[in-house]
Amino acid sequence: MCRIFGYFNAVATPHEMRTVAALQRHGGPDATGVSRAPGWGLGNNRLAVVDLDGGDQPYGRGGPVQVVFNGEIYNHEELRRRLESLGHSVPDRCDGSVLPALYLEYGEEFTEHLDGMYALALLDARGEVPRLLLATDHLGMKPLYLRWDAACRSLRFSSELPALLGFGGVGGRVRESGLDAYLATRTPFGTRTVYEDVEVLQPGTTWVCELGGAPRVRRRPADAPAPAGDGGTAEAGDEGTAARRVRRALRSEVGRLLVADVPVALITSGGLDSGLVTALAAEHGPVHTFNIAYRGTWPFDERHFAREVAERARAVHHQVEIDPAAFPALLEETVWHLGQPNADPIALSTYALFRAVRDAGFTVALTGDAADEVFGGYERMRRAAERAAAGADWSAAYLDALSAAPAALRTSLYTDAYRAHVREDPALPEAVREDLLHGPGTVLDRITRFELENRLPAYHLRRVDHLSMASSVEARLPFCQRSVVALGRSLRDHQRIRDGRVKRTLYAAAAGLLPDRVLSRPKQPFTLPVTAMLRPGSTLWEYARDLLAPGRIAAAGRLDGQAVDALFASQAERPDDTAAMALWALLVHEVWEGQFRHTAGRPGSAETPAGGARPLAVAA
Incomplete structure (x- = not known):
């Protein structure tokens, strides 16, 4: 896990590169590596997680293909064996070290062989002019911010927005409609940021440009839903089979995500999602769990449920408390690390919780994020599906539920002036809105697609990434793994939501693994009251x-x-x-x-x- 940055067909002074590196060093305190040549530069801040003595970046430094990489490749050992059998040399056992050889073997399609979370930048100097390739993982777990100047055909990029501002001339124009977009969706969506001249590379995207040329941007196709049994999506009546498949996939993915050369912890809120991850992780040996609460007596306090989950898993449990009197200072730190507004109140708790994880000596933490998007866990999903089934309009209430302030x-x-201005620049990109309201599939299919491909990366995953890496912690997300997402997307509507109940298949998958009180209690948000x-x-x-x-x-x-x-x-x-x-x-x-x-x-x-x-x- 690291932070990356660089420029292409541009000029950046050594001071600028040092400034950008310093602004995101919290995400990679163990080493800094830079490679530069006329017209381009690549940089990296390293957080050592696998092969602590190897993994120097840029990978392939001195060779024709160099890579800087932020993320984790979980199938790197399998890839290393395959590449070595094909005659390639991989210098060490760090996961990212396979990337130059993988590109040399498969070209631009090399990302199809990666199983993990990543944002990467690859410089190919074999042709007459250098070529830069950027790529992001299938869900956008690792963000990448870009400033492309079309007039100069120049690029600057980094893993964090505040760091990108360290390049001169970046972020000079704030998007005036940004306040409305933020209140409508709680954070900028799509490729947009709060700045007119800064964008985010979308999930599952490959961006390629030759020095002095214009970029080619390709959105790679989403993974197809997983087949059920001998083929086809899961049929009505086979809920038990679907639950067993989900449990089996999660058990496998949690086991793989526990592998690291540094201590690994678990974030345990006391609910279904993180509780199931905790229970499955405990099957592999002793675990440490972390829960956060607030001093005093407040609604939505889940600490007793989290402790029950931890006790059943025989975990060493760490209870973290925030003093509400310190919220102003904590909010300022949190907002700085996010770099642009995010209205999720849990952001404060996320920042404080990962800081406590690091202070306790852990560098990796598994979380339960994305289960609601994958398996249909939000009340707004349930209400929209029920209204649609009754023939009523569902979209206005659903869109208001996404907002920090409803439309009215x-x-x-x-x-009056601002009201007129924002009418010309809607918060949701038109193509995204059209697919949500009128695209293929059932209403729940369309909502799930929207939540996974748009809201999850913008609102949740960037928050988790920035606020975990703020304390040099790598957050790993079992529910974002491709096998689990494919299973979730294969489920029929009734296997996700029916009879007023959400996440039906996931609850069935957790049966017998969690305390009955945790499985039977009403769903509540993991949030700040x-x-x-x-x-x-x-x-x-x-x-x-x-x-x-x-x-x-x-x-x-x-x-x-x-x-x-x-x-x-x-x-x-x-x-x-x-x-x-x-x-x-x-x-x-x-x-x-x-x-x-x-x-x-x-x-x-x-x-x-x-x-x-x-x-x-x-x-x-």
């Missing part, structure tokens, strides 16, 4: 009131200060999830503006703001 509320918060915490007199309330003062937020001409003030008044009188979420999202956006908007392109320091705050208490 957003409209009421905007000035913002509605309860955002109340008059609390630290979070006072912080939000200061940053969202009417005069301050009205100055940009996008928000009506009085309308936001009325939202505070409503929340004070009648605490409400909708108002609390909207205020939280606006607070996050204001923190981001204060850190980035007025200094875009020239960060003042490689240090994280408010870096001294450590509001944690950990008990084993």
Whole structure:
């Protein structure tokens, strides 16, 4: 696991390369490697996980093909054996060391042989002019940010958005419609970021360009659904067979993802998804589990369920606590590492939890992320499917459920000028919206495709990647493995959601592995209880009131200060999830503006703001 960066058909000074490397060194503190030649440069920050003494990057340095790589290739041993049998030499047993030889053997199609999570940059100097290839994994577990200048045909890239701003002239233009897109979908979707001149390479994409030329961008086809038995998708009535197949695939993937040359931990929220990963991991030997909670008495406290899961798995359990009084400093650190607004309240907890994992001596952690997308676990999915089955409109309520502020509320918060502006630039890309509303398959098929291919990488996976790597922890995601995703996508609607129940097949797969109380309790979100915490007199309330003062937020001409003030008044009188979420999202956006908007392109320091705050208490 690493961080990568570089430029192509451009010029970057050694100082710029050092600045970019320093801005994301937290994700790769063990080594920094750079390779440069006229017109291009590749760089890497390494987090050593496999073959701690090998794995120097760029891989293939000095040869005709050089690669910098961020991620983990789980089938690297099989690939190494195959390549060596074909006459290639692989210098060590680090997973990424197979990449130059794999490309030399298979060309641009080499990514089809990779099983894992990755973002990589490959420089091929064998032709008359150098050629650069970028590639991302099938779900976007490892992001890659790009600044392509079409006029100059030049590229700069990095694993993290704040680091990319270390290249001169990058991130100078903030997308004015970005606030609306953020409130509508909780973070920018598709290839977009908050900056007009910075994009994200989409999942499953290969980008190729010769020096001085224009890029070719190819979205590789998604994996086909897994066949059931002798072929075809799972049939009605064979739910037991589907559950057994899912359990078998997860057991295999969890076993593979536990392999590392550093200590491995488990994130255990107390729910089905992370609990199942924990139970399967414990079959391979003693494990350590980590759960996060908040000091005081709050709704949605899952610590007792997490402890039950840990006790059944005979794990060493680590209970992490956050002091709500430290939320302002913690929020500033979290927003800096994300680099652009993300309205998920669990971001604070994610950042703090992975920091505790690292402080306890662990470099890798397995999580339960993506199970809801793969197996149909969200209430918004259930409600949409039920409304569609009844012949009612489902799309408006579903889209509002995705938002940080429903459409009617957003409209009421905007000035007339901003309301007119955002009508011309919708939050969801038109092709994505069209496929969601009118594409092939059932409503649940379309929602699942949208959640997996668009919302998951933008909203969840970038959060997990950035906030785990902020503390030099590699997060591994069994539910994102291709075999598991293919099985989930092969399920019929009723095998995912039926009779008011979600994730039916996954619950069946977990039967007998988790405590009955965990399997039978109502599903609840793994989240920060913002509605309860955002109340008059609390630290979070006072912080939000200061940053969202009417005069301050009205100055940009996008928000009506009085309308936001009325939202505070409503929340004070009648605490409400909708108002609390909207205020939280606006607070996050204001923190981001204060850190980035007025200094875009020239960060003042490689240090994280408010870096001294450590509001944690950990008990084993």
